[in-house]
Amino acid sequence: MRIGMGYDVHRLTANRDLILGGVKIPWELGLLGHSDADVLLHAIMDALLGAAALGDIGKHFPDSDPAYSGISSLVLLSHVKKLIDSSGYEVGNIDATIIAQKPKMAPHIPEMIRNVAETLEIPVSCVNIKATTEEGLGFTGRGEGIAAQAVCLLNNKMEERES
Ligand SMILES: Nc1ccn([C@@H]2O[C@H](COP(=O)(O)O)[C@@H](O)[C@H]2O)c(=O)n1
Numbered sequence: 001m002r003i004g005m006g007y008d009v010h011r012l013t014a015n016r017d018l019i020l021g022g023v024k025i026p027w028e029l030g031l032l033g034h035s036d037a038d039v040l041l042h043a044i045m046d047a048l049l050g051a052a053a054l055g056d057i058g059k060h061f062p063d064s065d066p067a068y069s070g071i072s073s074l075v076l077l078s079h080v081k082k083l084i085d086s087s088g089y090e091v092g093n094i095d096a097t098i099i100a101q102k103p104k105m106a107p108h109i110p111e112m113i114r115n116v117a118e119t120l121e122i123p124v125s126c127v128n129i130k131a132t133t134e135e136g137l138g139f140t141g142r143g144e145g146i147a148a149q150a151v152c153l154l155n156n157k158m159e160e161r162e163s
């Protein structure tokens with residue numbers, strides 16, 4: 001069994017969609033990035049890659065590569081799934097937190113969980129996503145950006161079969 005953690009931040013700005021966990025959330029601001037800037041999926045991917053000792057999303061999907069311009073992070077997550085599969089691991093569980101003063105994430109979280117579980121081909125019971133404010137403090141509290149943290153466990157497929 002291996003543990004991984006991921007953390008990412010993107011700046012909020014006008015004239016961009018707000019996409020989190022593959023869900024387009026109606027909001028006056030969106031996240032800035034080379035991809036769709038889905039900060040939640042970025043933290044989850046970094047946790048998965050970290051657990052498998054495969055580096056991070058910047059290594060696999062460099063922001064200097066036009067191929068990733070505007071790309072859906074769900075597409076990147078499906079690439080990460082293939083990398084994890086090829087390394088002999090399977091996802092045990094994922095727990096993630098969105099850190100955002102606004103908007104309210106709770107109504108959108110079930111769809112985010114479904115998107116992550118479907119892309120990784122794991123049960124929804126293996127994915128937990130939650131949200132918190134930082135009580136108005138710091139850059140998230142001022143609404144300048146959104147952060148996300150994630151942890152995951154990977155199981156070694158051979159060990160699972162042998163035990
Ligand atoms: N952007 C957010 C932030 C929080 N929530 C939900 O509200 C609860 C209370 O948040 P606090 O930061 O005041 O602890 C939190 O547990 C979430 O369920 C949310 O939906 N969207």
Ligand SMILES: C[C@@]1(CO)OP(=O)(O)OP(=O)(O)OC[C@H]1O
Pocket residue numbers: 008032033034035036037038042057058059061062063064065068
């Ligand atoms: C996702 C990638 C893809 O080019 O771009 P961004 O959306 O800018 O995201 P970031 O977390 O800043 O960097 C990782 C990049 O790989």
